[in-house]
Amino acid sequence: MRIGDLSAATGASARSLRYYEEQGLLVSARSGGGQRHYPETAVERVSLIQSLLSAGLNSAAIQDVLPCISNEAIRTPWLAERLTSELDRVTRQIDDLNRTREILAGLVEEYRVD
Amino acid sequence: MRIGDLSAATGASARSLRYYEEQGLLVSARSGGGQRHYPETAVERVSLIQSLLSAGLNSAAIQDVLPCISNEAIRTPWLAERLTSELDRVTRQIDDLNRTREILAGLVEEYRVD
């Protein structure tokens, strides 16, 4: 599939897909004329990238966590630690958000009653 | 309390506190020389601002939701709707984050086992 197809399939703009590649998060084959071609599996990979981005990881963190250029996973204690620390961060973020949600829900309730 | 005290009490930098005021989220009394003075209640207000910011509301949204210059709450259908829509957004955000957390937890598990 070409970049427009991948964009349509994932909702990521072509600009973003090129950026992901530039950051080493995504690879593409090139046609003779230089246009990018992606395998079907790219859809899932882009979804994963989107999830991690929206979870607050930046591209450097994602690159650490998902070695994608060299396909073989290099499992080091350091990587495990990195993953765990990101997991902790996301967990804390969820806790914070839940508290904030309670506050908002309280306001909604308060304004709804009278 | 002065701005340094409020900063220490909330963890927000003095820069941020001035910014909140500039955005109409926070008010301060001024001493003769022009320095800001805050009541104790400002600590809680700043905490609330921090929560809402970290939940992804920008200062305009917070200003909509927390009328603070005019202290009397203007309860309009519009405001109720606004609150509800922000609540929905935060709820969706939490759902997304939970899914991402699952993914990260899966990776941690995978890397931990072998």
Added chain:
DNA sequence: CTTGACCCTGACATGGATGTCAAGTTTTAG
């Protein structure tokens, strides 16, 4: 071959909260 849709690279712009620096004023401690 031509045309229109699609793609390429490179560069600059954006938003929004926050950092940081400069030059000057206020407050507080000694």
Added chain:
DNA sequence: CTAAAACTTGACATCCATGTCAGGGTCAAG
């Protein structure tokens, strides 16, 4: 009174994913 610490305003810088524009190439259908 004086020195240091804290504060003031204003301006410019930063991050970083994404938007957008320009100028040019590619590809498929007629």
